[in-house]
Amino acid sequence: MTTPLLSLTDIHYTYAGTTMPALTGANLELFPTSRLGVLGHNGSGKTTLFLAAMGILTPSKGTITYANSQLKVEKDFILLRSEIGYLFQRSDDQLFSPTVIDDVAFGPLNLGKTPEQALRIAAEKLSLVGLKGFENRITHKLSGGEKKMVALASVLAMQPKALLLDEPTNDLDPDTRERLIHILKNLDIALCIISHDWDFLDRTCTSFLSVENGETKATEFIPHTHIHTHQGGNVTHKHE
Numbered sequence: 001m002t003t004p005l006l007s008l009t010d011i012h013y014t015y016a017g018t019t020m021p022a023l024t025g026a027n028l029e030l031f032p033t034s035r036l037g038v039l040g041h042n043g044s045g046k047t048t049l050f051l052a053a054m055g056i057l058t059p060s061k062g063t064i065t066y067a068n069s070q071l072k073v074e075k076d077f078i079l080l081r082s083e084i085g086y087l088f089q090r091s092d093d094q095l096f097s098p099t100v101i102d103d104v105a106f107g108p109l110n111l112g113k114t115p116e117q118a119l120r121i122a123a124e125k126l127s128l129v130g131l132k133g134f135e136n137r138i139t140h141k142l143s144g145g146e147k148k149m150v151a152l153a154s155v156l157a158m159q160p161k162a163l164l165l166d167e168p169t170n171d172l173d174p175d176t177r178e179r180l181i182h183i184l185k186n187l188d189i190a191l192c193i194i195s196h197d198w199d200f201l202d203r204t205c206t207s208f209l210s211v212e213n214g215e216t217k218a219t220e221f222i223p224h225t226h227i228h229t230h231q232g233g234n235v236t237h238k239h240e
């Protein structure tokens with residue numbers, strides 16, 4: 001068995017000003033070939049788990065290991081952040097440059113690419129996500145779905161070894177959601193995806209983790225046998 005690329009073990013975290021812990025012994029293991037879907041009710045701790053993985057918040061207890069090194073303080077997360085692409089639940093937390101091309105080129109520039117190389121990669125990723133021609137648009141004026149896809153282009157532009165995606169289908173129309181599925185299926189990197197869109201998880205992931213009240217457990221997500229309503233439809237049904 002290969003060693004995990006990323007592992008979080010027994011993670012505990014309570015937000016300042018609250019008494020209820022958001023994470024109470026959560027675990028996550030991501031291997032280079034993982035396609036892990038993360039399910040759980042609103043407020044169960046899914047986003048908090050990703051924030052801990054990226055070192056954006058510091059757990060009160062637990063260990064985080066990336067590429068065989070234990071990460072404890074801010075500077076330990078530099079390598080992980082350059083190699084793992086993180087798509088935020090809210091795109092407004094992710095996008096900060098005035099124009100779309102600046103946002104997407106920022107990552108590669110930061111990784112040491114020349115301005116020409118960074119612009120070429122950015123243009124290529126914008127085209128991949130279906131936003132060719134959006135280069136000079138004002139980022140904060142884009143629609144919700146457009147922002148989501150710009151954010152995806154910006155993480156893909158970093159040529160990551162793994163992606164943590166927090167509710168990537170939010171705001172996407174059915175065609176754009178299909179495009180996203182196609183893009184993800186063609187990537188040869190580790191994927192960890194939080195979503196309430198079970199059909200989407202079924203099509204993009206091969207193992208599943210459920211988060212309940214700040215705790216994680218591997219779950220038998222049984223593709224095709226859950227009851228659901230299709231996007232755009234209103235009849236709840238079950239596939240055999």
Ligand SMILES: Nc1ncnc2c1ncn2[C@@H]1O[C@H](COP(=O)(O)OP(=O)(O)OP(=O)(O)O)[C@@H](O)[C@H]1O
Nearest residue numbers: 015016018022040041042043044045046047048049
């Ligand atoms: N900045 C914060 N300050 C205080 N409490 C917070 C903060 N962020 C999250 N929480 C609380 O921590 C718990 C876990 O939140 P989290 O965002 O991880 O849930 P989630 O599983 O991602 O939910 P959703 O499916 O709605 O996105 C919730 O009870 C939430 O209210």
Ligand SMILES: [Mg+2]
Nearest residue numbers: 046047048089
């Ligand atoms: Mg969340």
